[in-house]
Amino acid sequence: MAANRTRSQTVTDDIRELIVQGELQPGEHANEQPIAERLGVSRTPVRTALSTLASEGFLVYHPNRGYFVRRFDLSELMDAYDVRATLEGLAARRAAERGLSEEDEAAIRAALADGDRILTKDHFEPDDLLPYRAMNMAVHGTVIRAAHSARLEQAIRSAQNMPLLSDRIILWQDLPILRRSHDDHHRVLDAILHRKEWRAESLMREHVYYAGLNLQRHLRQYCGHDDVIQPEAWRDVLAS
Amino acid sequence: MAANRTRSQTVTDDIRELIVQGELQPGEHANEQPIAERLGVSRTPVRTALSTLASEGFLVYHPNRGYFVRRFDLSELMDAYDVRATLEGLAARRAAERGLSEEDEAAIRAALADGDRILTKDHFEPDDLLPYRAMNMAVHGTVIRAAHSARLEQAIRSAQNMPLLSDRIILWQDLPILRRSHDDHHRVLDAILHRKEWRAESLMREHVYYAGLNLQRHLRQYCGHDDVIQPEAWRDVLAS
DNA sequence: CGGCTTATAATTGGATACAATTACCCTTGT
DNA sequence: ACAAGGGTAATTGTATCCAATTATAAGCCG
Structure with missing residues (x-):
């Protein structure tokens, strides 16, 4: 049984943790380049991770502007x-x-x-x-x-x-x-x-x-x- | 008010229609290259579209194997x-x-x-x-x-x-x-x-x-x- | 003949390069 | 002083290239 995980999946977990832990604060713009550098990967896996997190409801997506951490009332x-x-x-x-x-x-x-x-x-x-x-x-x-x-x-x-x-x-x-x-x-x-x-x-x-x-x-x-x-x-x- | 849609969003709609209309049949492997050629774009927007559709439940993702149309019983x-x-x-x-x-x-x-x-x-x-x-x-x-x-x-x-x-x-x-x-x-x-x-x-x-x-x-x-x-x-x- | 190994092709995952759009700041005119 | 406009920098969107993994099929041995 292959518990095979791809890189962008671990990146997804890392970024989700950043959000849940509050290092990326609500309303903040999730800039792709700094996140990629911080996690030591290129922008590609970061982009797919952000897409996943948006579908999970942690981020909102604005076309041509990127992903923002959702804020809640x-x-x-x-x-x-x-x-x-x-x-x-x-x-x-x-x-x-x-x-x-x-x-x-x-x-x-x-x-x-x-x-x-x-x-x-x-x-x-x-x-x-x-x-x-x-x-x-x-x-x-x-x-x-x-x-x-x-x-x-x-x-x-x-x-x-x-x-x-x-x-x-x-x-x-x-x-x-x-x-x-x-x-x-x-x-x-x-x-x-x-x-x-x-x-x-x-x-x-x-x-x-x-x-x-x-x-x-x-x-x-x-x-x-x-x-x-x-x-x-x-x-x-x-x-x- | 910018009703601004990016390319991969229209690609998402196109592929979703392929699935709903049955052109991509349940269980079938969603091959990226042919889809990209068919829609006249590169693999990149296709990939993000497939990711989105997977989060919507239309596809299932197998790491290193790609996306497959979900079949239902x-x-x-x-x-x-x-x-x-x-x-x-x-x-x-x-x-x-x-x-x-x-x-x-x-x-x-x-x-x-x-x-x-x-x-x-x-x-x-x-x-x-x-x-x-x-x-x-x-x-x-x-x-x-x-x-x-x-x-x-x-x-x-x-x-x-x-x-x-x-x-x-x-x-x-x-x-x-x-x-x-x-x-x-x-x-x-x-x-x-x-x-x-x-x-x-x-x-x-x-x-x-x-x-x-x-x-x-x-x-x-x-x-x-x-x-x-x-x-x-x-x-x-x-x-x- | 069937199962296993191995080589090859096909496909996905990720990095890089470039284009398009947006944000920011400075200037300019009133 | 402040609003509007323009130009530059920053950021996202897409294309292309290469590496890693997997599927496929031929060859080999039992």
Whole structure:
């Protein structure tokens, strides 16, 4: 099995990282030559990478002017979470319809136990952030995979694509919110296992939507009156 | 306002048309050189166009081997309709929440009247196909636009991207099915106008899903045992 | 005769060169 | 002082060239 990757694909990952990490800031013009020099390649793979990233939603393309890092405001953030919530709800429904494989069920149960262990502590420390994030991604990723729909997976991924956002966001300042959120995980799994499709769908949908609302509330204090999200807003939310 | 299009964008449209029209058949290898010669350009704009079309879902990319026209089977078709149904349901809900502008309401009412007029006839003739399709696209397009979410629009469009499919499909062989479908349009608009968000969402969702089921049933007779959809299946469904 | 190796052709990936368009700055006129 | 115009620099778009990889087919050995 050839895990064969071409150069421009690694360049794509590199530039995406530059965007997500904020080195290319929202609104900034992605100049091809400097990026090519920085990554030690010619403009050609950079161009195809920029094209790919534009299709992923990280960049916008202006003919004869190039690619610019997309900037988002709060309403677009909630837009994205709304779409994602609906699609993940569909994923939960289809997982409930098909049922979980043994491995998937085991994976989710292990993740839920991890989450329980982390959240029984009195304080949420920075060291808990990575394990919690891994747990969260395991739960959602497994449900999405259990839906057995490549198109649905792709739609969810593209709904999440956003500079500085991606799927690595954890709001860890507020322990009760995390507990409420993790309780949702338990209830979603329960609904899926008992084949309650409608309940699984609506629970998952509200769970993701709720996360979006909390993120919005958190980010609002960093926004100007135009609701454009400033890069520094992510500092205490992102885990590199 | 510069409606400035670059060359590779028109090349993208040309190649997309080749795919949708079936000149590049599903599974076929998109050879860069012949395409470039055929369109009278060099390989460079062709390459960027192929990359774009791959991101739209019309092609799949194999590193060091190039781009291939995606082939679909019936389960993937229903996958796509399922995702699209869910997303259009969300669009209907948001349209109901926000309410329709006067122009949007007028546009939909006009479209509904058109559909009524076409469907009161005893037979559906080929000449009715284009007006009906226009009516259908007007209803769905207006609802989607009324949701005021660029991300949702993009997600719906990408859920529809499929060689030989696109949004130009009308199953016109069966008049009762069309009547039932158009009746859905009336009920969806009614739910939106009366701000019944939940009802608008579920009605639209089932409406689109139902269309997918009918299309699937129609296409099944053209499929081999592997359920791969053959190009000739679209002949009496497509309106160029 | 069939499977494997190897040589050759075809095709893609990437670098470079050039053309076309746009952005920037300086000048100029009112 | 400031708006409009023009010219230069910077940047993108396309073509061409070469390298790297893969597909194809002939040859070889069992």
